[in-house]
Amino acid sequence: MCPVPPEPETPDEQRDLLLPGGRSVPRALLTFTASRSGGPGGQNVNKVNSKVTLTVALDDLAEHLPADALRRLPALAGQRLAGDRLVIAASDSRSQLTNRRACVSRLRDLLVAALHRPRVRRPTKPSAGSIQRRLDAKKRRGQTKRLRRGPRDES
Numbered sequence: 001m002c003p004v005p006p007e008p009e010t011p012d013e014q015r016d017l018l019l020p021g022g023r024s025v026p027r028a029l030l031t032f033t034a035s036r037s038g039g040p041g042g043q044n045v046n047k048v049n050s051k052v053t054l055t056v057a058l059d060d061l062a063e064h065l066p067a068d069a070l071r072r073l074p075a076l077a078g079q080r081l082a083g084d085r086l087v088i089a090a091s092d093s094r095s096q097l098t099n100r101r102a103c104v105s106r107l108r109d110l111l112v113a114a115l116h117r118p119r120v121r122r123p124t125k126p127s128a129g130s131i132q133r134r135l136d137a138k139k140r141r142g143q144t145k146r147l148r149r150g151p152r153d154e155s
Contacts, residue, residue: 017104019111029060030107032100037091051091054103058084065114073114080110 016024037051062070074081080088088110090102126134 017108017111019108020115023064023115025056025061025064025111029056029064030104031055032103034096037094048094048096050094050096050099051089052096052099052103053087053089054100054107055088056086056107058086061086061111065111068117069111069114073110076110076113086110 016026017030018024031054033053033055034049035051035053036046036049058070058073061073065073073086077086080086086107088103088106090099090106092102093099
């Protein structure tokens with residue numbers, strides 16, 4: 001693995017990673033490495049470091065994310081969590097720059113999901129009217145079945 005960037009950065013890649021709620025993660029916290037990509041691609045795969053791996057420490061993110069989002073992050077990250085680091089890889093494209101952007105996009109999506117607070121479910125009880133309607137329907141159904149029975153033979 002070699003450190004990146006062999007390709008020049010564009011101005012949008014030098015800016016901080018913007019998140020909802022006016023939060024941002026400085027680009028300086030993100031570490032990129034390039035390596036050879038697997039899969040089909042012929043000679044290009046054998047000689048070009050197009051796969052990009054983004055690594056960021058959870059401790060570094062702690063300064064820029066609220067505590068509750070940081071608690072949700074490991075569950076959302078799943079296998080992308082390696083110890084105390086978040087590791088995101090992209091090898092979708094033959095371009096290292098495109099893969100680098102894909103890594104940043106995946107990180108942003110993950111952080112946005114962690115920032116989203118799940119709604120608290122408050123159990124509710126059925127209303128008195130709905131209980132009465134249910135009981136009335138049961139009575140009507142029972143009455144219908146009772147009427148279907150033929151007269152009993154009394155022997």
